[in-house]
Amino acid sequence: MSRSPSEQPRLIWCCSTCGAIYHKDFPRCPADGAEVVVADRDPLLGTVIGHYTIARLIGEGGMGRVYLAHHANLPNKRYAFKVLLGDHSASTAMRTRFTREAERASQLDHPNVAKVVDFGQTRHGLLYIVMDYVEGPSLMTLIGDTPMEPARAIALAREICKGLMHAHATGIVHRDLKPENILVSTGPDGEVPRIVDFGLALSVESGDARLTESGMTMGTPAFAAPEQISGKALDHRADLYALGMSMFEMLTGGMAPFEGHMMEMVSARTARDAPRISERAPDLAIPPDLDDIVARLTRRRPADRYASARDVIEALDHVRLGPEARIATERMAVANTPARRGRVAAGALVACALAAAAWFVPHADEGVLAAWPPMSVTVAAPAVHAANDRAEPVASRPLAPPAPPALTAVEPPRSDPPAAPVRSPPVKRHRPRERAARPAVRIEPVAAEPVVAPPPLAPAPVPVIPPPPSPSPAAPLPLALRARLDGIDVSGSLPPGAVQRAVERRWAAIERCVPAAPAVVVARFTVGEARRARDVRAAGPTAEINACIAAAFGDVRTEAAPDVGDVEVTVRIAFVVKT
Numbered sequence: 001m002s003r004s005p006s007e008q009p010r011l012i013w014c015c016s017t018c019g020a021i022y023h024k025d026f027p028r029c030p031a032d033g034a035e036v037v038v039a040d041r042d043p044l045l046g047t048v049i050g051h052y053t054i055a056r057l058i059g060e061g062g063m064g065r066v067y068l069a070h071h072a073n074l075p076n077k078r079y080a081f082k083v084l085l086g087d088h089s090a091s092t093a094m095r096t097r098f099t100r101e102a103e104r105a106s107q108l109d110h111p112n113v114a115k116v117v118d119f120g121q122t123r124h125g126l127l128y129i130v131m132d133y134v135e136g137p138s139l140m141t142l143i144g145d146t147p148m149e150p151a152r153a154i155a156l157a158r159e160i161c162k163g164l165m166h167a168h169a170t171g172i173v174h175r176d177l178k179p180e181n182i183l184v185s186t187g188p189d190g191e192v193p194r195i196v197d198f199g200l201a202l203s204v205e206s207g208d209a210r211l212t213e214s215g216m217t218m219g220t221p222a223f224a225a226p227e228q229i230s231g232k233a234l235d236h237r238a239d240l241y242a243l244g245m246s247m248f249e250m251l252t253g254g255m256a257p258f259e260g261h262m263m264e265m266v267s268a269r270t271a272r273d274a275p276r277i278s279e280r281a282p283d284l285a286i287p288p289d290l291d292d293i294v295a296r297l298t299r300r301r302p303a304d305r306y307a308s309a310r311d312v313i314e315a316l317d318h319v320r321l322g323p324e325a326r327i328a329t330e331r332m333a334v335a336n337t338p339a340r341r342g343r344v345a346a347g348a349l350v351a352c353a354l355a356a357a358a359w360f361v362p363h364a365d366e367g368v369l370a371a372w373p374p375m376s377v378t379v380a381a382p383a384v385h386a387a388n389d390r391a392e393p394v395a396s397r398p399l400a401p402p403a404p405p406a407l408t409a410v411e412p413p414r415s416d417p418p419a420a421p422v423r424s425p426p427v428k429r430h431r432p433r434e435r436a437a438r439p440a441v442r443i444e445p446v447a448a449e450p451v452v453a454p455p456p457l458a459p460a461p462v463p464v465i466p467p468p469p470s471p472s473p474a475a476p477l478p479l480a481l482r483a484r485l486d487g488i489d490v491s492g493s494l495p496p497g498a499v500q501r502a503v504e505r506r507w508a509a510i511e512r513c514v515p516a517a518p519a520v521v522v523a524r525f526t527v528g529e530a531r532r533a534r535d536v537r538a539a540g541p542t543a544e545i546n547a548c549i550a551a552a553f554g555d556v557r558t559e560a561a562p563d564v565g566d567v568e569v570t571v572r573i574a575f576v577v578k579t
Contacts, residue, residue, distance in 0.1 A: 011038050018124030019043035020086030021065055023495065030090030031125045044083065048072055049122055052081055052130060060497040061180075061197070062563050063088060063098065068133065079117065080134070080196075084127040095127060102129045104172050105198040112163030114183065114196040134194050136185035139246070140559050143179055147253040147281075150290055154316050156184070156193050157247055161309040161316075163195045164243070168236040168309060174198060175234070177242035178223040179249060180560050221262060222529050222561055226270045226300050237302040240312065244297025244305075248274070251290070252281050254557065257298065262529040262565065274298035289319040481518060483511045486574040492567030494527060494558065499569055502533075502558045509555070510573060513548035515541050520574050523553050527567045531558045549573070 013022040017034035019042075026036045044054050044067065052069040058080070059066040069081035088094035102119035109115055118130035139156070142148070160182060167174060174181075174195065181197040225241035227234050248257055257274035258265040276295045277286050293315050299305050306312050488503065490496045503510075513521070521540035525533040533556040538549040553571070 011040055012042065013037075014039050014043050015086055015124075018086075018122065018126045019047070020089055020126055021083075022086040024087050026086070029086060031086065036086075049081075049128065050118070050120055050130075052079060052118075054081060057497075060495045061560065062493070062495070063094070069130070078133040080114070080131045082129045082131065089126070098127050098129070101198050105129075105131070107170050107172065108167055108198075110163055110166040111192065112159050112194055113166060114194045131196065132194075134183040134185050134196070136183055138559065139179035139182040139184055139193060139250070142184055143249055143254050145253050145555070145557070147284055148250045150251065150287055150319075151321055152191075153247060153250045154290065154319060156191060156250070157243065158313055158316055159191075159193045160195065160243060160246075161313045163193070164236070164239050164309040165313075167195070168239070172198070173234065173236050174239050174242075175228065176220060176223075177239050177246065178220050179246050182246070220561055220563075221266055222256060222531075225302070227302060229266055230270055235302070236308070237305050240297055240305050240309065241299075241302075243309075243312070244294050245274070247294050248277060248298065251277055251286055251294070252284065255281060256530050259530070265529055270300070273300045273304075287319055287321055289315075293319070480578045481514050481575045482578045483507070483514070484574045484576055486520060486572035488572075489570040490567055491569075492527075492565060493563040494560065494567040498558045498560050499527070499567075499571075502556045503553075503571055506552050506556055509552035510549065513545055513552060515545050515575055517541070518574075518576055519545075520572060521545060521549050523549050523571045523573065525553055525556070525569055525571075527558055527562060527569060529561050531561045532556070533569070 013024075013026070013036055014020065015022070015029035015032065015034050016037050017032050018029060020029060020031060021042070022029075022036055028034065029036055042057060045056065047054050049069075051072050053072050053075075055068045055070060057065060058068050064082050064084045067081040067083070069079050071077040071079070084095070084098045088098070099119070102116055105113075105116040106119070114134055115132045116129060117132065119128070121127045164174070164177075176197060177195065182193050182195055184191050184193045186192070221229065223242040223245045225234060225238040228238050245257065249255065256265070257280060258268045260268070274295070277284065277291050278288075293312070297305055297312070306315070485500070485503070488496050488500050490499055515521075519541045521538055523536065523538045525536040527533060533553050536550045536553045538546040538553070540546045540549060
């Protein structure tokens with residue numbers, strides 16, 4: 001049985017003793033001096049560390065790998081188990097930063113912040129953090145390539161602001177707020193965003209020195225505030241800038257305010273304010289009030305931004321979405337409720353039944369003529385008194401008419417006064433009602449028209465059937481090929497797992513680029529600060545296959561941006577015979 005791309009074995013570098021995972025080529029583990037070997041399976045899967053059993057890998061970042069774990073004695077209690085990468089274990093600064101993340105996040109206890117429940121290290125010195133497991137995708141995944149509805153973006157931003165309010169009140173600045181560090185779960189009241197990864201958190205009261213580890217001091221450049229990029233003193237308003245940049249992507253479907261290479265974007269951000277959404281995407285219907293909020297959050301000078309996350313919530317509460325957006329949202333919410341659908345359907349059926357009975361009962365004794373033409377009766381659904389639950393009229397349905405068609409007959413004039421109208425009989429009758437005698441009907445004869453015989457038909461010509469063509473040799477059937485991920489090489493500060501997941505999301509488009517014979521296609525592209533593949537080029541058997549692969553990889557977008565500079569990626573796709 002063939003494997004999907006996510007099931008393909010991936011070779012990893014790991015310590016033969018402590019199990020630390022490496023992205024760089026280390027001959028020996030700096031933590032314990034053991035040999036670093038190549039394995040096709042994560043050595044931590046299935047192991048018990050402390051009170052936790054490691055179940056599976058759920059994510060990978062610049063600092064570590066995150067696993068789904070459950071309590072060894074309570075299997076139903078699940079946690080996110082974050083382990084520091086072996087590349088950083090040898091760095092004192094990175095170990096300090098990892099420890100600080102646990103200390104900072106352990107001070108926070110809020111529904112919109114992922115809580116740290118434990119911290120420790122294995123007997124071989126491998127550092128780990130245990131956090132609440134958030135069931136749901138990241139905000140980066142929800143953004144995708146489609147602009148988010150303004151009402152949904154406002155609701156998510158309000159909850160994120162609540163988490164920031166709690167952290168800022170505790171004296172903690174996140175410094176690396178971005179869609180990848182916001183996980184969204186679904187609760188009884190809707191979507192609940194939760195902030196994670198306080199690895200760059202700064203305690204305002206302690207005034208701790210900035211770490212000097214390359215690529216880690218300023219957070220992610222795409223969301224870092226200008227004062228953070230310049231190395232100046234910062235406060236909680238740096239998180240508000242990152243919130244504005246995140247909202248910009250939410251409302252534009254992943255579009256960044258600035259374009260170009262990393263250094264060009266960094267230079268532009270420190271020199272001027274970010275452009276407005278209405279300037280970068282004039283075709284989007286963004287409420288002007290919401291456009292003003294994002295523009296103020298992304299101002300270059302901290303003094304020009306909102307003073308606190310509470311002020312942002314108050315501004316979001318006053319955004320005018322417009323009657324069209326509200327009505328569409330209310331109708332969508334009401335129409336999707338089972339009770340609403342049941343009420344409308346049941347009301348329509350009852351109304352139709354009552355209308356049919358109201359006509360049929362008075363005419364039950366007069367007989368029903370099968371030749372009567374149908375008539376159209378519009379039946380309206382019962383009125384619903386809720387403010388946001390308006391029933392629409394049900395489509396018209398053909399019913400029998402109240403009168404039969406005219407006949408060619410002559411009735412004698414009546415001498416008696418017209419009889420009183422007959423009322424509807426009761427349902428249960430013990431004696432049949434006497435029928436009134438019908439008057440005699442005289443049918444006048446109609447003269448028959450002469451029948452004219454049609455002229456004789458000429459005999460039809462006999463068609464000439466050509467002889468069947470001589471059989472030609474059958475053409476060979478094309479081979480049934482399937483695409484298989486044959487390897488990914490990443491040159492730069494981006495986890496290969498992030499690139500692989502981005503490629504797998506485009507796998508349906510890649511599978512359509514099937515050549516005529518088994519072949520290997522090599523695609524190369526660059527991932528920069530915008531997290532999108534650019535300079536895509538492919539080397540395959542034909543120009544058509546190369547163009548198809550290049551188009552498929554043109555929409556590749558990674559979950560995270562490189563920590564430093566651009567990343568060169570090489571992906572090998574093998575088209576093999578299906579088995």
